[in-house]
Amino acid sequence: MDLKLYLKEKKEAVDGFLRDYIASKKNRRDCPADLCDAMGYALMAGGKRIRPILSIAAYEAVGGTSGNILPVASSLELIHTYSLIHDDLPAMDNDDFRRNKPTTHRVFGEAAAILAGDALLTDAFNIISHAEAPAAILIDVIRELSYACGPEGLVGGQSLDLILEGRKAEKSEVEYIHTRKTGALIRTSVRIGALMAGAPQAELGYLTEYGEKIGLAFQITDDILDVTGTMEELGKSTGADDARGKNTYPSAFGLKESREIAERLVNDAVRAVENLNKKAEPLSDSEIAKYILSRRN
Numbered sequence: 001m002d003l004k005l006y007l008k009e010k011k012e013a014v015d016g017f018l019r020d021y022i023a024s025k026k027n028r029r030d031c032p033a034d035l036c037d038a039m040g041y042a043l044m045a046g047g048k049r050i051r052p053i054l055s056i057a058a059y060e061a062v063g064g065t066s067g068n069i070l071p072v073a074s075s076l077e078l079i080h081t082y083s084l085i086h087d088d089l090p091a092m093d094n095d096d097f098r099r100n101k102p103t104t105h106r107v108f109g110e111a112a113a114i115l116a117g118d119a120l121l122t123d124a125f126n127i128i129s130h131a132e133a134p135a136a137i138l139i140d141v142i143r144e145l146s147y148a149c150g151p152e153g154l155v156g157g158q159s160l161d162l163i164l165e166g167r168k169a170e171k172s173e174v175e176y177i178h179t180r181k182t183g184a185l186i187r188t189s190v191r192i193g194a195l196m197a198g199a200p201q202a203e204l205g206y207l208t209e210y211g212e213k214i215g216l217a218f219q220i221t222d223d224i225l226d227v228t229g230t231m232e233e234l235g236k237s238t239g240a241d242d243a244r245g246k247n248t249y250p251s252a253f254g255l256k257e258s259r260e261i262a263e264r265l266v267n268d269a270v271r272a273v274e275n276l277n278k279k280a281e282p283l284s285d286s287e288i289a290k291y292i293l294s295r296r297n
């Protein structure tokens with residue numbers, strides 16, 4: 001299959017949903033204009049929509065055919081965007097730019113940025129609650145997502161990341177941070193797609209392993225790219241995370257080993273879904289490895 005075309009089509013579908021979502025907020029005028037503007041600015045600032053696409057691909061891989069996955073998958077981008085807004089704040093990573101644009105708090109102020117993040121996180125669950133699916137499935141989806149975003153997942157990983165900033169972490173602590181701060185939402189994105197399609201337990205297990213491996217590989221790759229710019233330029237520059245004393249895979253494992261770990265994880269992920277049918281090709285296609293290992297979030 002043409003993976004690039006598949007990714008392009010799914011991204012356009014997610015972008016279309018998100019544009020309509022922001023427009024609906026503004027049209028109803030229930031959402032204060034400044035808040036809607038901040039939400040829209042962050043949500044539509046770019047990005048490859050990897051989490052929604054993985055969710056859609058998992059849904060299709062186990063036989064899902066209806067359009068009811070799009071709102072649920074797109075809600076994952078609201079949560080991802082909320083996490084980026086809050087990560088960029090002065091109290092967190094204190095970043096002034098995101099995707100070559102001023103960060104949300106630099107444009108709208110810290111208070112507005114915090115509230116925009118809060119609104120996106122909350123409204124993601126509102127979108128899911130209105131999706132066309134049996135109530136039992138939606139409850140499972142909400143349970144999965146709330147766990148991935150909470151103290152055992154994204155928030156827990158971010159918390160330990162901040163606690164250990166400026167101190168050299170153990171390798172196990174770096175893995176803990178990465179599997180929760182980034183990996184948990186990616187793993188859950190894949191699982192949610194499978195749950196929405198009513199996947200049998202065995203197929204859910206294959207996709208869960210896929211999501212776990214891809215999620216960790218994704219963040220390791222970000223660490224490497226932050227240092228090098230590309231996977232082919234190992235050791236030629238120093239990234240912003242090093243300057244802040246952040247604990248990354250390259251700082252804990254070294255650049256060469258970090259790259260080997262990321263490649264091994266992606267290969268293991270691809271093998272995990274080889275037992276699925278041809279509809280899993282977007283996940284099992286060897287090109288997905290190149291995509292994960294070369295992209296910049």
